[in-house]
Amino acid sequence: MTNEEYNQISIPYQVLTKRFDHNQNYYFDNFYKCYNPKHYIVKDENLETLKKFENLTPRDIYTKEHILAHPYGDKYLDSKLVVIEEKRICILSELGQVFLYLLVSKxxxxxxxxxxxxxxxxxxxxxxxxxxxxxxxxxxxxxxxxxxxxxxxxxxxxxxxxxxxxxxxxxxxxxxxxxxxxxxxxxxxxxxxxxxxxxxxxxxx
Structure with a gap:
């Protein structure tokens, strides 16, 4: 893995899992953290990374065995990991941790x-x-x-x-x-x- 490929995932991971953010730039909507499109985590190269997840759902990234063993519900399992709209960009709350495990897999x-x-x-x-x-x-x-x-x-x-x-x-x-x-x-x-x-x-x- 190159440094560029690493940063592509590690930067969103770090921002999305920040425990103490004095300037909270998102709000919660159902399963999502929603950001203003001007926020740096959803702009430029970070947006390009997020776009690669907008057609994926939790059902696509968890094993069938894990899904069967946990009562998530279809609404959650069929939710897009990233939703890109004109006035906001919403990211499934768990996606930051998913990025960590994606790096671990690499x-x-x-x-x-x-x-x-x-x-x-x-x-x-x-x-x-x-x-x-x-x-x-x-x-x-x-x-x-x-x-x-x-x-x-x-x-x-x-x-x-x-x-x-x-x-x-x-x-x-x-x-x-x-x-x-x-x-x-x-x-x-x-x-x-x-x-x-x-x-x-x-x-x-």
Whole structure:
């Protein structure tokens, strides 16, 4: 995946999943967040990305097994992911999270490699790498993380995975107050597990 292809999805993901927005530029209408067409998230290259989802519905992106196991209702399942009108552009509220899983699907091999390396490093450096929160989070010094960067760089799409984990809203890789790197290993595994409910075969980017 190129940087351009990554940004095409990661920018809408970050804006649509922003938890605290002091200048809320949308309103809710049924299943949707609706924006003024002049808002940057629904303009220019972002609009071009959204257009690729306007003919898709939740029924198109969830697996049949997932749909059968959850009582969504036909109204929701047949709602367009994006509705483009003259005076507003409406985006299904969950689409921001869907974009996250779309990226995870692109990086699945690399993410598995990342998790394997983290577990390997835990074995190699038991005194320097620890866990907390019932082993859900792996913690290592920033200096050690930097020293081991050459090993992480061998991972497929690592630069983009690092950005997704550490520079977006995902909160999967962070630096704490003591300048330790925290890797939320259990949450990352959870992303891969949840990915199983999606079928992105109809998504064309």
């Amino acid at each position: 990086f699945e091999n690399g993410i598995n490699q990342f998790l394997e390396l983290v577990e390997q490093l835990q074995t190699e450096f038991p005194g320097l790498i620890r866990t907390k929160e019932d082993e859900k989070v792996v913690v290592m010094g920033n200096y050690l993380f930097d020293d081991l960067n050459y090993r992480f760089e061998q991972i497929e799409n690592y630069d983009l995975i690092f950005h997704l984990f550490g520079k977006t809203n995902s909160g999967l890789l962070m630096q704490d107050w003591n300048k330790n790197i925290e890797i939320h290993k259990t949450k990352i595994k959870g992303l891969l597990d949840t990915l199983k409910i999606f079928d992105f075969s109809k998504v064309e980017l």
